[in-house]
Amino acid sequence: MTVSGNNYGLDFLRSNNNTIISNMCESNWVGIRLEGSVNNTLKYNVLINCEGVSLYTTSMNYLEGNTVKGNILGIGFSTLHSNYIYRNNFIQNYAQVGPISLYQNIWDNGFEGNFWGNYESSDLDKNGIVDVEYAIDANDKDHCPLSGPYQSFEISDEANLQEVSVVSNSTVYDLIFENSNRTLMLTVEGANGTIGFCRICILHTLIKPELTVIIDGGLVDVLYANYNVLDNGLHRWIYFEYVTQYIK
Numbered sequence: 001m002t003v004s005g006n007n008y009g010l011d012f013l014r015s016n017n018n019t020i021i022s023n024m025c026e027s028n029w030v031g032i033r034l035e036g037s038v039n040n041t042l043k044y045n046v047l048i049n050c051e052g053v054s055l056y057t058t059s060m061n062y063l064e065g066n067t068v069k070g071n072i073l074g075i076g077f078s079t080l081h082s083n084y085i086y087r088n089n090f091i092q093n094y095a096q097v098g099p100i101s102l103y104q105n106i107w108d109n110g111f112e113g114n115f116w117g118n119y120e121s122s123d124l125d126k127n128g129i130v131d132v133e134y135a136i137d138a139n140d141k142d143h144c145p146l147s148g149p150y151q152s153f154e155i156s157d158e159a160n161l162q163e164v165s166v167v168s169n170s171t172v173y174d175l176i177f178e179n180s181n182r183t184l185m186l187t188v189e190g191a192n193g194t195i196g197f198c199r200i201c202i203l204h205t206l207i208k209p210e211l212t213v214i215i216d217g218g219l220v221d222v223l224y225a226n227y228n229v230l231d232n233g234l235h236r237w238i239y240f241e242y243v244t245q246y247i248k
Contacts, residue, residue, distance in 0.1 A: 004028060009050070012037050020045065025052075031071075034058045042066055044152065051076055052093070055083060063088055065152050073098050081105065086142075087165070089149045091117035097136050104139045111230055113142035115149045115167070123147045127229045128167045128199030128239050148197065155184075157206055164206070167199040170244055182207055190244030195223065197241045204234060213240045 002024040003009040009025035012018060014036040021043045025031035031047035033054040034040060041062045047053060052068035054076045055061065061083045068074045069091040076098035083105045090096045096116060107113055113134070121130045134142040148169040154161050155177035166172050170190040177184055184206070190196045211227040223241040230237040 002026070008033050009047075011035075012040065016040065019043065024048075025050065030054045030076075031068075034061060037061065047071060051098075059083060065150060067091065067149075068093060077105075084109075086113050087146075087150045089115045089117070091115070091149070093117075097140075107134075107136065107140060107142040108144040111144055112150075112167075113144040113146060115146040116142070119145060121145075126197075126224055126226065126239060126241070128197065128237075146199075148199070155206075162203055162206060164203075165201040168197060170196040170198070172198075177206065188244075192244065194244045195241055196244035197239065199229065199237060199239045201235050201237050204236060207236070211236075211238060213238075215242050 004026045005028065007029045009028040009030065010020060010023060010032045012034050016038045018040045020032065020040065023045045025045065026048045028050045030051045031053060032042060032045065035056040037058050039060050044065045046067045048070050050071055051073045052071045052075060053063065056078045059082050063085045064087045067089045071093045074090045074093040074096040081104065085105060086108050096118065116134050119134055121132045123129065124131055128147050130145040130147050134145040136142065146167050148167045150165065150167050151172055152163055152165045153175040154163055155175065157177060157179060164175060164184065166175065168188065170188040172186060172188050174187040175184060186198065213222050213225050215222060220242055223243065225240040227238045228236065229239045
């Protein structure tokens with residue numbers, strides 16, 4: 001759903017246990033507002049040219065995979081606690097986060113936080129996570145800031161829909177899964193001659209135990225690869241680098 005030109009694009013007052021997914025909220029005063037609301041999930045929404053998300057007297061809400069871009073304020077807070085906010089992209093907002101009152105929120109899940117477009121720091125261990133935590137205020141920190149924007153793709157695996165997530169400093173246009181040979185194919189683009197990277201989270205059921213990254217049929221070198229950045233028993237995270245160009 002696309003919502004534009006309103007005071008509140010989507011407004012939830014004392015509303016609990018909702019899933020708010022895949023909406024475009026553009027040029028509203030506030031993109032999505034939760035007031036006095038508990039246990040809602042905001043996922044894969046795009047919020048542009050407004051105050052992205054307003055959380056007022058709320059708790060135990062989950063914000064994941066949202067893109068908050070080009071707003072006066074990314075997220076505004078008042079009198080709230082224990083909201084879970086990770087794997088979101090905060091890009092080119094005048095202020096990323098507004099004043100936080102009273103309580104602490106959770107900005108990462110222990111191994112992935114958010115992408116902060118205004119934050120420049122190194123990733124010396126080459127795992128897609130910035131080496132230095134991102135300080136939001138005195139009490140709130142993102143301990144695992146992402147070193148590139150987060151995207152999620154839905155693919156079909158023998159009639160079952162599965163999710164594959166990608167963190168990359170390249171523009172990822174598409175991700176296709178070839179079932180016959182268990183191959184994931186990405187189409188990406190970046191500035192020619194620069195170093196690109198992808199951090200990919202893949203379900204074990206999608207891949208064989210042996211993993212190999214091949215770029216442009218082997219014509220582009222894999223500069224670095226780690227096929228076991230993290231494994232939680234159900235998913236494996238891999239990371240690789242390449243010289244950026246149009247790649248399929």
